[in-house]
Amino acid sequence: MAHRAILVDVTKCIGCGACTEACQKSNEQSPHEARGFDEQTFTFLMDRGNDVYVRRLCMHCEQPSCASACPVSALHKSPEGPVVYDASKCLGCRYCLLACPFGVPTYEWHSAMPRVRKCQMCSHRGEAGPACAEACPTGATITGERETLLAEARSRVANDPKTYFQRVYGVTEAGGTDVFFIGPKDSDALGLPNVKSQVALPDLTWQALKHVPDVVLYGGVFLGGMFWLTKRKEDVARAENAEKGEHHG
Ligand code: SF4
Ligand code: SF4
Ligand code: SF4
Secondary structure, three states: OOOOHHHHHHHHOOOOOOHHHHHEEEEEOOOOEEEEEEOOOOOOOOOOOOOOOOEOOOOOOOHHHHHHHHHOOOEEOOOOOOEEEEOOOOOOOOOHHOOOOOOOOEEEOOOOOOOEOOOOOOOHHHHHOHHHHHHHHOOOOOEEEEEHHHHHOOOOOOOOOOOOOOOOOOOOOOHOOOOOHHHHOOOHHHHOOOOOOOOOHHHHHHHHHHOOOOHHHHHHHHHHHHHHHHHHHHHHHHHHHHHHHHHHO
């Protein structure tokens, strides 16, 4: 496929959770209730009341600020659409977490070899594409070639103004994304992040960081490492104390 995208039509979503279940399975995560982005959760459903359910997942920005903020290109936009992550390159500085305007990436704080975690549009499945789209029983989540999918979204919205709020979310947000949402209400009412910028955000991240002296930059990485070590120490201390408590109890 030339350039893959995902369309979420909120009017068709019944909140069944087949998408979250398929996502966990596809990413070899143990089945669990998905309440928000975390190390084991790349997609979740928000219950907005009155039978309105809205998914969240990485938006696969056209010009991703997470990738732009990464000093070692551990995240990059693939020509096929997905914004993918290479753990072997990652320094653990977590600039990507700060840079993402949609609050998507998370970090494996409790792992000995921590990674950044987020949806990679199931790029590991190749042509089979996103497992969530395959699993959705109502067509609320579909996948396809970006321009075709965008035309479909625009046509649904234009042809049924009684059902759809007259806007496709993702066309302008952060300069454009590869995940689109259409639905019965505006994005605020649907609970989608209010990302005002109609221009790509990378200029505000790594380009800006280029003007930061190296000592500050690597100092940041160093401090990040120290923070992680401190956190690890705290975890170990907590576990040891708990063990002592058991022995004394
Ligand atoms: S939504 Fe966030 S994590 Fe996903 S591609 Fe955009 S900037 Fe990166
Ligand atoms: S594309 Fe894959 S990783 Fe992303 S939300 Fe869907 S199932 Fe999960
Ligand atoms: S599988 Fe489809 S209908 Fe079910 S919750 Fe997910 S998007 Fe909605």
